[in-house]
Amino acid sequence: MTFRYNIIRVFFFVLVSIFVNIEGRSISQFLNQESQGTKWAVLVAGSNGWDNYRHQADVCHAYQLLKDGGLKDENIIVFMYDDIAHNRENPRPGVIINNPHGNDVYKGVPKDYLGEDVNAKNFYNVILANKSGIVGGSGKVLNSGPNDHIFIYYTDHGGPGIVAMPSGELVYANDLVNVLKKKHASGTYDRLVFYLEACESGSMFDGLLPEGLDIYVMTASEPDEDSWATYCGEGTPEDPCLVQCPPREFQGVCLGDLYSIAWMEDSDVEDRTADSVQGQYSRVANRTAANISHGGYGSHVTQYGDIVVSFDSLAAYMGENFKNHSHDSVDAKSFSTSSSSRNVDQRSTELLYLFTKHQNAPEGSDEKYEARVKLNEVMSKRSQVDNNVKHLGELLFGVEKGNEVLHSVRSAGQPLVDNWDCLKSYVKIFEVHCGRLTTYGRKHVRGIANICNAGITSEKMAAMSAQACSRTKWAVLIAGSAGWTNYRHQADVCHAYQIMKAGGLKDENIIVFMYDDIANNTENPRPGVIINSPHGHDVYKGVPKDYVGDDVNANNFFNVILANKSGIVGGSGKVLKSGPNDHIFIYYADHGGPGVIEMPSGELVFAYDLVNVLKKKHASRTYDRLVFYLETCESGSMFDGLLPKGLNIYVMTASKPDEDSYGTYCGEGTPNIPCLGQCPPREFHGICLGDLFSVAWMEDSDVQDRKTNSLHGQYIRVAKRTAANLTYGSHVKEYGDKVVSFDPLAAFMGETSKNHSHDSVDAKLFSTSSSRNVDQRSTELFYLFTKHKNAPEGSYEKYEARVKLNEVMSKRSQVDNNVKHLGDLLFGVEKGNEVLHSVRSAGQPLVDNWDCLKSYVKIFEAHCGRLTAYGRKHVRGIANICNAGITSEKMAAMSAQACSS
Incomplete structure (x- = not known):
């Protein structure tokens, strides 16, 4: 029977083939003649x-x-x-x-x-x-x-x-x-x-x-x-x-x-x-x-x-x-x-349009600025919806399987979803909690269809969508120094607190580390008040005192980030109890050196340890995105070659890995640096009210619309201001996942408030810096020199200032000579200086063996005295000694010889 059927089929197709070619006409022509x-x-x-x-x-x-x-x-x-x-x-x-x-x-x-x-x-x-x-x-x-x-x-x-x-x-x-x-x-x-x-x-x-x-x-x-x-x-x-x-x-x-x-x-x-x-x-x-x-x-x-x-x-x-x-x-x-x-895939045509518009607009024009803002906004929204859907999948199906389930494609011949009413309903549920799906975001409808296909209930879909798309903003603010000459670091942190607070962050989500010896310092001409710009208001009022005095240390800092409350000693006990959707902003202002930043006690935070803590935080899946702003000398060295991509961490540093950062709003004007209207009040002469990079990003945050302006936009403006006068400035650098920088400032700092009591500048003043800037390692000398200069002739105050200035200068000279001698002993007079000051190319970490660096710093300090804020610039030399393969025994022997006199 089957054989007869197949014969009939073959005969039929042969007949059709003959018919198709009759008089050179196609079957379609025949059919079209019949259809009127x-x-x-x-x-x-x-x-x-x-x-x-x-x-x-x-x-x-x-x-x-x-x-x-x-x-x-x-x-x-x-x-x-x-x-x-x-x-x-x-x-x-x-x-x-x-x-x-x-x-x-x-x-x-x-x-x-x-x-x-x-x-x-x-x-x-x-x-x-x-x-x-x-x-x-x-x-x-x-x-x-x-x-x-x-x-x-x-x-x-x-x-x-x-x-x-x-x-x-x-x-x-x-x-x-x-x-x-x-x-x-x-x-x-x-x-x-x-x-x-x-x-x-x-x-x-x-x-x-x-x-x-x-x-x-x-x-x-x-x-x-x-x-x-x-x-x-x-x-x-x-x-x-x-x-x-x-x-x-x-x-x-x-x-x-x-x-x-x-x-x-x-x-x-x-x-x-x-x-x-x-x-x-x-x-x-x-x-x-x-x-x-x-x-x-x-x-x-x-x-x-x-x-x-x-x-x-x-x-x-x-x-x-x-x-x-x-x-x-x-x-x-x-x-x-x-x-x-x-050709451009359809979902990228909007980006092509905005990128081209930005590229072709005249430099400095409103059109260029608007195109960049819009481009950043679009990129941020795309990234946000991708993360929202990813989190939803992880919440519903687990971290291991979430992505696989959401992106699963059914075999040909199967519809996208079994229950279309479920799909329509779940799209609406997602949009209620996470915002309307854009042209780009609609690619994720497959993921929502797969949620339906997996039998997830509407109640669970609603609960998990709410959880996936709700986020808390957290901030950790650290001033890593103490002493009146370092006024600016605590002023920076207090200003940063006011920005976050005005942006809507709650005190329970802002954690502040600062020694707290400035506001009520005996030298403060305005007791109980801290200002961060010449015309600024008090930024100290209301700042939480979470970790003050000796509680400002590396142990507490690391445990706060990791939310390890049991590891905290002293302080308020407040930690980063962030969730998987939360945004974290960390700001650290301090002295530093190659691969190190310091705490008020002089304890060092090594780059390797800091990055490992950030990796652990990422592994704990307790944040969505993290932004880290760092103000120190050689701040780029804390991340260069160390911070991998893929952690959803974006870092902006005040300077390159081999570059100083600068204090600003310092002292008084000189004929060469007139200050114009940006000098501190006279009673603050001798100190810097802020740091150049820090003041730049904070004053930008004060005047920009944070909802429409991105981190990347801030980077461009801040980098321009900070490098405007490179005799007294630095090159701001970016590290980590730069895609995070397309998020709006508001995603980390909250929205701009119209009436900041701490506002220090208006938009016109932001674009230029007319203050006096001093490199961070010279601020102590600047303070002592100004104090000596302004003291009455013959006064004990003048004498004390001169003695202290000479002492500081002598110690600086001594550590420079000690390190030079160590280099000469290890590598010879001809090559010693060259080896110690060698800077690795971009993308390489400061040192190959961080345990070696920590150990050799201790060896050097044991024989030559504790490295001061100035002396920490020589950590690069010690790192290069490690990189050269010098043994610990030789390091100890040569350090003893170099520093004995």
């Missing part, structure tokens, strides 16, 4: 905004080729927001082009559904010819009959199981397919062809669209694949564009979409009466995927539904070609080759 129905078209651009230029350009081009094919306006229904042709950014007002050399495709396009009328409800009712359900627009619907052919083309952003509309609800795959089923059940068409351009467009039909509806679908991409924009930007050496770049005035936008351009340019050049939809599929699929293997861009065009429909001629849906298309954009030769334009 009307051709209808629905064209939808599902986006708005200038950066989405291409979608409306695609739809306008599609209209022109259908119109040229003989379709009447009464049978072409157009959905487009219509904010492109007359957009203020359009360099050709009233004109839209879809190809670098194309003519206007906008002229004559019917304006059926515009603006807010472009929505899912109207789209469905147009297909179903339900005129009573239409709200707004022309009211035109698909009044098709049983013999008619319908062509639907939809171009837009999408996501797994969804395509977007400019307003209203998303178009979900099951709803769209149900509408198509209803249309079929109404008996109001003969055949229907649907072309869809969107990311993951295959997911709108895979496993959902049954055969037997006389519907053929072609999608731009597979269910788990991006679609691509084309004719984008301008050529680069890596992506030269050849002749297919947009005109220069269109830089930053894409004129079309890769798949859409492919089928339309094919329709422009092929004989539609002789060529089939299936033939177009083959050519378009080839062009759209041509560069996947070697160029990294493109997608796999996919077919669904009744493939037999695709053997119809193109003319059956698009009408016939005419020789004089005013919108023609290519000739037949150029179509068959792979695209030579620049």
Whole structure:
């Protein structure tokens, strides 16, 4: 029986093959002769905004080729927001082009559904010819009959199981397919062809669209694949564009979409009466995927539904070609080759637009600034939604399996989700707690679908979404010094506290380390008050006294970060009890040296230990993102070559690994450094009220809108100010995960308050620094010199100041000589200095063996005396002794010899 059936099948296909070739005619020509129905078209651009230029350009081009094919306006229904042709950014007002050399495709396009009328409800009712359900627009619907052919083309952003509309609800795959089923059940068409351009467009039909509806679908991409924009930007050496770049005035936008351009340019050049939809599929699929293997861009065009429909001629849906298309954009030769334009995946077109706008704007212009702010904001939101979804997956399925479950792709032929009502509901739940999914964020609908498929209850989805997307801001602020001459460090920390407090952080989430010997110091001319700028108000009032005096130490600092309350000795016991979604800001102002920062007792915090603590914090999964600002000399050496990427930690340091940092608002003006209006009040002469990098970032935080300004934007401004006068400045550096820097300042410091009582500058003063700056290691000398200078002649005060100044100078000279002698003894007179002062290249840590460095510092101090804030600059020399392989015995012997006199 099976054998007879197979014989019949073979006979039938042979008969069909003979029939197909009778008199050189295709089967589609025969079928088209029999069909006398009307051709209808629905064209939808599902986006708005200038950066989405291409979608409306695609739809306008599609209209022109259908119109040229003989379709009447009464049978072409157009959905487009219509904010492109007359957009203020359009360099050709009233004109839209879809190809670098194309003519206007906008002229004559019917304006059926515009603006807010472009929505899912109207789209469905147009297909179903339900005129009573239409709200707004022309009211035109698909009044098709049983013999008619319908062509639907939809171009837009999408996501797994969804395509977007400019307003209203998303178009979900099951709803769209149900509408198509209803249309079929109404008996109001003969055949229907649907072309869809969107990311993951295959997911709108895979496993959902049954055969037997006389519907053929072609999608731009597979269910788990991006679609691509084309004719984008301008050529680069890596992506030269050849002749297919947009005109220069269109830089930053894409004129079309890769798949859409492919089928339309094919329709422009092929004989539609002789060529089939299936033939177009083959050519378009080839062009759209041509560069996947070697160029990294493109997608796999996919077919669904009744493939037999695709053997119809193109003319059956698009009408016939005419020789004089005013919108023609290519000739037949150029179509068959792979695209030579620049292509950008659809979700990156917004970034291309903003990046190009920033790149092309004049230096220092508002336009450049606004583009950078917007770019940072977009990057931050993208990063945030990625992290939110990642956390949700970890909460629901565990850290090990969360990512795997969320990104799982079902096999071909299975729909995205089993329960579409669950998906719609869970998308809404997520958006309630985590914010509306953007064009970029909709890629995560697959993850939400997989949550439904895993059987997670709605109650659990709501609870975990709330947990995943709620976060607390924490801050740890450390002044690592003591003594009146170091006024600025505690002033910096107090100012930082006021910024956080004004930004909405609670005292329970701000942990302050400071010796607290400044506000009520006997030398303070304003008892109980600390200021951080010449015209600033008191920043000391209200500052929590969590860890003061000897409780400001490395042990407590590390245990606070790790939330190890049992390891704390003294202090308030407050620790960083942060959660997996929380943001942490750490600010440390102090003296330092290569690979070290100090505590008030003189105890050193070594770079290796600090980075290990940060790694442990990351391993504990008790934060989402962490930002660390460090103000010390050689502060870059605390992270360079040590802090790996992938910890979600962003670091900004006051200086390079081999560079001093500077105090600011120091002393009084001189003819060379006049100070203008930025000198401290006279009674504060001899000290610096702040540190240059620290004052720069804090005064920036005071005047900027922290919601719209990013950490990266602050880095640019602060780096510029701090290096404005390199005789008295430094190069601010970044380390770690720079993607974190695209987060807004508000994500770590809270929002800007209008009435900061601690504000010290206005926006005009920020961009320049007219104060006197002193390198941190010279602030002690500056204090003593000023004290000696201002003391009455012959006074005991003048004598004391001179004695102290001479003593400090003598000790500095002594440690310099000791280290020089040690180098000479170890490496010879010729090479000693060279070895000790050698600086490793960027990306290398200060030393290979940190235990060696700690040990050799102790050996040196045992023989030569404790390294002071000044003397710690020589830690580089000791590190180089370790790197040179000197044994501990030799180090001890030579240190004893170098320092004995």
